[in-house]
Amino acid sequence: MLGLVGESGCGKSAILRCVAGLYQDWTGEIALAGAQVGREIDRARSRLVQMVFQDPFGSLHPPRVLLLDEPTSALNVSVQAEILNLRSDLRQKEGLTSLMVTHDLGVVVHLRDRVAVRLQGEIVETRGASDLATAGLAHPYSKRLVDSSRRMSHV
Template sequence: MSAIEINDLNVWFGEGPDRNDAVKHVSFSVPEGESFGLVGESGSGKSTVLRAITGLVPTWQGGIHVQGRPLGRKRDKTFYKNVQMVFQDPYASLHPRMTVDQVLSEALQLHGFKEIDSRIETLLRDVGLGPGFRFRYPHQLSGGQRQRVAIARALAPEPKILLLDEPTSALDVSVQAEILNLLTDLRAERHLTYVMVSHDLGVVGHMCGQVAVMQHGEIVEELGVADMRQLKAEHDYTQHLLDSSLRSIR
């Protein structure tokens, strides 16, 4: 069974002459336990697809199925227990006046978990942070540490699917590699399914088995990572992205 199946998805903003069609006739399927990449330059519509899945965009039509269940306009608590999102900017995604302990406690309590203390310790350990980080505020953390906390928060409800919206683009290059390796390990350990958005084919080449390339709101090509590494792209735009990322993916 597919963890996520998207059929003829259209997303728009505004109405009438002000309407902007951000996503047009997008379809793809992600098997359980796999990692799927959406790649394209800024404004290509890739992040909008993730927001449609999570219910953050109200104006869409088409089919969205998660674990075989069709989604309507609203998302219930069960959805957010199974599907979580990690955002691009770790500086903006954490409340500046909440400690790491408060951030994780809130997420765990929201989903009805008990034994909060032990679960927080486990989450911090799983993302490579020790107990010394538990009572720190976001301004006391580096960018990479903040993103580790954001990942721990996403893992708190024990989801099956993570939507990753440029999770390393705001980080230094050396820290990017650490976070990507962490996400790779977590997927294997927890049997997670990923949909990752990136503008960098090198990043998704490291993380994903299958990649869809988006341009102007449409998928122009879908290919496997093996074909990417052998430069077997058919569309000119995909070839352009490959040329830009050549050093990263080989």
């Protein structure tokens, strides 16, 4: 899983919509399962990719790639854990890949995969999620995000 974090308005959710084919006005390249995809939704992509908004139980019917837009933001801690454990189980049993947009760095660290940090419309750093816990980050904005998250968890 790749967790995509960054400031509000930097385009995290827009990336999910581009990958899902819901937004066609983008530049760059998107590859799924090693193949470049176009801007239009086609049958193959709709079978491969599913967008999961903030109602994860209501929309989770796993294809090979899940696009998760803040799926745990409105949930209490115990339900968050259920969703994260379900995602981990699906990854192990089904080989599921996911891209999750979140403001919660704790969620990304819990999943122990990769994180991309986005700032002002650009990805400024990509690391293993364990680097968040061990301060193995290079970009100043990434370091500020982690420091801020640590301060908030102590409040």
